[in-house]
Amino acid sequence: MKLDPLAELEAKLFAAAREEQPDAQLLQRVLRASREAGASALAAGSSAAPPAPKRRARVASSGLGWLLAAAALVAAGVLVWLRPLGSPGELAISAERAPRRSEPGEPSVSPSPSPPALSAPTPAVTAAPSTPAERTSPVPAVQPEAPERARPHAGRATAAPPREVSASNEAPVAPATLATEIGLLEQAREALRQGDAARAASLLDGYDAAHGTALTAEATLLRIEVLSAQGRSEQARALAQRFVAENPNSPLADRARRLSEAGAGAAGVSP
């Protein structure tokens, strides 16, 4: 019988695509880039064992949580008292391991009572429940690493900042931009992990200002989480819903949905 010429042509087209392979050098290039990125992650995240995020929920609901909160109150009080002395550690504390959503009721309490081992010469009282004004705070567009960040573990104080992503190689599609984008998001994520939602928001503003394009979805999801951590559940939910509507098939849509739901749950607690 006669073979359907259309089917034959169709098969030819698909076969041609199946046979197409990337250049052999691409593998080496990607391996090298990922090694460099891995090395930088190792340098920046050697102390990564991050207890904060998981602890957050539990701490809030347990008796220990109340204890910690009380201790935090005391610590915060001491800090406020000491503030005129310009103690550089104050923000460090606030950024440290702070349960990032404990702020609603108690502005200055969110910081955990851990010792102010780290310093961050950043404006005071950032741990207060963030306001829109705070979020839109001026951001160094592409160089957000300016002030040394408070880090969760003292031993890590000297660790390299995680932003030198060394994604730079021969990639002609603006490798510097990609590295910058990754660096910004990384820092924002880290800031959020440390409970410093305001700083995370600033870094995300920096991402927007830098016109990041490669990781916009990631940035949006992070923004949702930051908003939610700031107690701005309505905005978080709205952004999440928009993201889901615009990217219904994205593997990240699920996360956006869940973040939105989490935000809704938290909304009851928020002021």
Add this chain to the structure above:
Amino acid sequence: MRSASERPESEPAASVSPSSAPAPTSDADARAFSELIRSELAFVWRVLRRAGLSSADADDATQQVFLVASRRREALARGKERSFLYGTALRIAANLRRGLSRRREAPESAAPAAASAVPLADEVFERRRARELLDELLSQLPEELSRVLVLSEIEGLTLAAIAELEGIPSGTAASRLRRARAAFRELLQAHRDRNPFAGSLP
């Protein structure tokens, strides 16, 4: 919308990944990641190519995909690596397409006509023309149809695998694939009608 929410894999990743630090890389971790690159590089690259990127852009985007993945290893360690890479590849491709003027190896609009008119020197060239025509036709399909068609016909994936990558139920994947095939056929037929000599060669 919908079924994506049923996908189990992002359950844990959802709450953990955004707020956790980049996974520190142990040797074993690094080796595993290198293996992942080796095994998935061609897949990611082809997905990017069929998503409309030129070969050079696909190279760069592939690197970006794995860079993102290397920064998100904690989200990868759940047996869903390919889903993650696929989703990341599509997003990066979309962003790149938006940001860059689409640079293909040959102007798309000219490709089909040229295919019928220009004698093909060798097989390599013929395949290249075939891919140009394929991309031309795929670009005329709705994206969700184009994607399932690529996954099925080029990557040879099962419906279940397609459904997982796309985050849709198998039934939806099946119906999309049906529609995609029919629509592709129509486009191909229309192309042939416009280019009567294109029957034997693209």
